Amino acid sequence: MSKTEFTFHRPKIRKITNLFKIMNTGRAFKTTTTLHHLIKPTAPTRLQEHEKSGIYKITCKTCYKAYVGQTSQNLKSRFREHIRYIKINDSCLAYALHILNCRHEYGNIDDTMTLLKQINTPNLLLPYEQMSIQSFHHNNELIPEQHLYNLLHSNTTRHNPPDA
Numbered sequence: 004m005s006k007t008e009f010t011f012h013r014p015k016i017r018k019i020t021n022l023f024k025i026m027n028t029g030r031a032f033k034t035t036t037t038l039h040h041l042i043k044p045t046a047p048t049r050l051q052e053h054e055k056s057g058i059y060k061i062t063c064k065t066c067y068k069a070y071v072g073q074t075s076q077n078l079k080s081r082f083r084e085h086i087r088y089i090k091i092n093d094s095c096l097a098y099a100l101h102i103l104n105c106r107h108e109y110g111n112i113d114d115t116m117t118l119l120k121q122i123n124t125p126n127l128l129l130p131y132e133q134m135s136i137q138s139f140h141h142n143n144e145l146i147p148e149q150h151l152y153n154l155l156h157s158n159t160t161r162h163n164p165p166d167a
Contacts, residue, residue: 053078053112057122058131060139061085061098062115065107068146070098071139073132075125082112097149104148 054077060069061082074081085098089109094100102109109115119135122128139145 052118053082053116055118055121057118058120058128058135060117060119060135061109062117063101063105063107063146064110064115065105066146068101069139069144070096070101070146070149071119071132071135072098073122073128075128078116078118079112082116085109097146101146101148 056075056077058071058073059078059081060071062069072081085096086109088094088096088099089102092103094103101107120131122131136145136149
């Protein structure tokens with residue numbers, strides 16, 4: 004007996020069932036909306052991720068260590084700022100300092116920038132950033148320039164360009 008699948012909705016079920024009875028044909032029903040399909044999370048695309056704000060990391064393409072930062076802008080805008088600092092030879096940010104002093108490579112946004120935690124409340128940015136920096140430092144995944152920069156500026160008012 005050959006197997007044929009039909010997708011149909013509730014009002015048509017009775018008509019199709021009666022048709023199969025008349026033709027003396029077996030039938031089985033299978034739903035296309037399973038619990039698995041209903042609760043399965045949809046994966047965010049990289050494009051969507053770069054439109055968000057919060058705590059992020061940029062990974063060095065040479066040594067694979069990371070710079071951790073915060074932004075209330077979207078990640079795409081913030082990434083362009085980091086690259087601009089590198090291109091104009093301005094080492095006011097730890098990531099630019101790392102790339103310029105070590106002569107390491109920086110990559111494109113898709114290869115190097117990752118949103119660690121989306122945060123939409125500005126007063127939560129700094130605590131989450133500091134927690135992430137400490138975590139990366141503890142795991143030896145942080146670029147040394149960032150840890151040094153934070154130590155030098157921990158007793159003074161934090162001076163970073165906007166959204167650093």
